[in-house]
Amino acid sequence: MGHRFAVVAVLLVVAVFSSGCPKGAYHGAVVAEHAFTSGLGAFQKAEIAEYQNGRISVEEHHKIEAGIEKIGTSGIILVNAMQSGAANPTISADLQLLIDSTTALMNDGVLGVKNPNSQAILKASLQTAQAVLSNVQTELNTATPVAAKP
Amino acid sequence: MGTPATPLTPPSASGAVAIIQEIAMLEPIAFNLVASLVRGLKGKSDADILASDATDLSSIVAIAHSEQSK
Numbered sequence: 001m002g003h004r005f006a007v008v009a010v011l012l013v014v015a016v017f018s019s020g021c022p023k024g025a026y027h028g029a030v031v032a033e034h035a036f037t038s039g040l041g042a043f044q045k046a047e048i049a050e051y052q053n054g055r056i057s058v059e060e061h062h063k064i065e066a067g068i069e070k071i072g073t074s075g076i077i078l079v080n081a082m083q084s085g086a087a088n089p090t091i092s093a094d095l096q097l098l099i100d101s102t103t104a105l106m107n108d109g110v111l112g113v114k115n116p117n118s119q120a121i122l123k124a125s126l127q128t129a130q131a132v133l134s135n136v137q138t139e140l141n142t143a144t145p146v147a148a149k150p
Numbered sequence: 151m152g153t154p155a156t157p158l159t160p161p162s163a164s165g166a167v168a169i170i171q172e173i174a175m176l177e178p179i180a181f182n183l184v185a186s187l188v189r190g191l192k193g194k195s196d197a198d199i200l201a202s203d204a205t206d207l208s209s210i211v212a213i214a215h216s217e218q219s220k
Binding site: 026027030031033037038040041044062065066068069072076083 | 196197199200201202203204206207208210211213214215217218220
């Protein structure tokens with residue numbers, strides 16, 4: 001897990017310094033959230049491929065996709081809060097919901113996959129997404145609040 | 151007296167190169183992810199990124215919903 005955190009940290013540093021985009025108060029959190037969304041999409045593609053190749057049962061597939069749906073919905077709530085410039089505690093609460101949904105998917109879906117190779121692939125992919133989320137949390141904790149406009 | 155803490159080794163250029171090589175060799179998914187991230191972020195404002203992510207997440211939710219009926 002430590003190795004994966006190092007990898008994700010390097011990814012985010014490269015992404016932030018390569019992006020060249022205008023920096024807002026939550027810029028680091030936005031970049032990390034974007035990495036999470038990309039990671040979730042990659043996880044879903046990997047899961048569907050495992051299912052289509054017959055390595056995951058229909059029950060396992062349904063359970064995991066239900067978990068992905070909850071995570072995606074929590075992600076939309078977080079993104080909407082960031083788009084509207086919500087206060088940091090609101091965004092942190094939305095992020096916590098997202099973290100909880102991801103933990104639930106790991107415990108109730110991924111760790112229940114019977115095929116060991118499929119489980120290893122999905123576990124590694126979801127752990128990457130979890131590591132990215134902890135970066136979002138770190139970025140939010142260090143974000144400088146925007147001064148209120150008159 | 152407790153066990154003395156292990157001293158942290160400062161990062162070096164060779165260490166950074168080793169990590170990047172390790173990513174390329176052992177983490178092809180992560181390596182592809184960073185390439186995709188850089189492409190996706192280049193020249194975009196935070197608002198652009200969030201708008202694009204909202205669309206992507208909606209698509210992920212729609213696919214997940216559809217997959218549960220298969």
